[in-house]
Amino acid sequence: MTTTSEVFPISDLEKSCPNRKAKELFRLWRRAGRDPEANYDAFIPYSPELLLMCKPTKDKPMSNLLFCGRDSMATRIFGEDWARTSGKNPNVFAPDYGEVVGRSQAFSLETLEPVYDFVSSHVGQEPMVYERLLLPVKTVAGLTFLVCYSMPLELPDRVSFGSSDEPQCDESPQKTYCSNPHPAADA
Amino acid sequence: MVEYLEYAGSIFVVGETIDERFAEFSNLVKEFGLSTFVSFVMFKRFGHTELDQLDDADKETLIEECQPLVHEALIQGRNMQ
Numbered sequence: 001m002t003t004t005s006e007v008f009p010i011s012d013l014e015k016s017c018p019n020r021k022a023k024e025l026f027r028l029w030r031r032a033g034r035d036p037e038a039n040y041d042a043f044i045p046y047s048p049e050l051l052l053m054c055k056p057t058k059d060k061p062m063s064n065l066l067f068c069g070r071d072s073m074a075t076r077i078f079g080e081d082w083a084r085t086s087g088k089n090p091n092v093f094a095p096d097y098g099e100v101v102g103r104s105q106a107f108s109l110e111t112l113e114p115v116y117d118f119v120s121s122h123v124g125q126e127p128m129v130y131e132r133l134l135l136p137v138k139t140v141a142g143l144t145f146l147v148c149y150s151m152p153l154e155l156p157d158r159v160s161f162g163s164s165d166e167p168q169c170d171e172s173p174q175k176t177y178c179s180n181p182h183p184a185a186d187a
Numbered sequence: 188m189v190e191y192l193e194y195a196g197s198i199f200v201v202g203e204t205i206d207e208r209f210a211e212f213s214n215l216v217k218e219f220g221l222s223t224f225v226s227f228v229m230f231k232r233f234g235h236t237e238l239d240q241l242d243d244a245d246k247e248t249l250i251e252e253c254q255p256l257v258h259e260a261l262i263q264g265r266n267m268q
Contacts, residue, residue: 137223
């Protein structure tokens with residue numbers, strides 16, 4: 001099993017993405033970008049579902065995670081303890097996951113352009129399929145970060161970690177947010 | 188007196204008292220424009236974003252949870268110089 005991704009035109013977000021929060025976050029991002037003070041405080045109410053990231057490291061997926069909201073997809077899958085540890089545990093991901101998901105992150109940070117993409121990977125034997133909205137933010141001091149909002153399509157059951165640090169999927173059902181508006185990307 | 192300590196690849200703000208550390212932390216947040224992202228953490232941990240409502244334990248928690256953010260800001264700040 002490998003990880004795949006597909007980048008969609010950002011216009012697809014407004015045309016075909018059924019997720020209202022994603023559309024609202026994009027609208028807020030556009031509005032903040034026109035503010036000379038670059039104030040992103042409008043994101044704060046959405047922060048429970050957001051990730052904040054810096055430049056990705058290819059061989060250490062999620063090591064660039066600076067903040068993980070308690071209702072974010074990552075916390076829902078891996079739990080709060082995992083989300084809080086700064087080192088994270090890259091062993092939970094497919095070997096190529098960091099490289100594949102890092103491409104869009106790096107592109108968005110370098111160009112300061114938003115990215116709307118689709119990611120298909122796995123955790124253990126379980127599929128992990130989702131769409132992402134990556135929004136680059138630049139502070140008044142010129143520092144750049146990424147705000148990420150993930151929209152799960154198919155997730156593994158809640159992952160727990162044994163003493164071996166190998167991921168183990170629980171048997172409780174996992175909900176997803178929406179159906180995939182880009183079925184061709186599943187193929 | 189506040190110092191920056193690099194340990195195990197991370198940068199920490201070190202000071203004798205929480206007031207010193209928090210003052211330095213607040214300065215960094217203001218200097219680097221990190222207030223929105225610190226508010227993310229406050230909203231998660233405390234359910235509000237009012238810095239003046241934090242007690243000493245909350246301040247310690249906030250500094251600890253924002254350590255990756257401050258570390259990244261210091262690194263980017265260095266690279267810009």
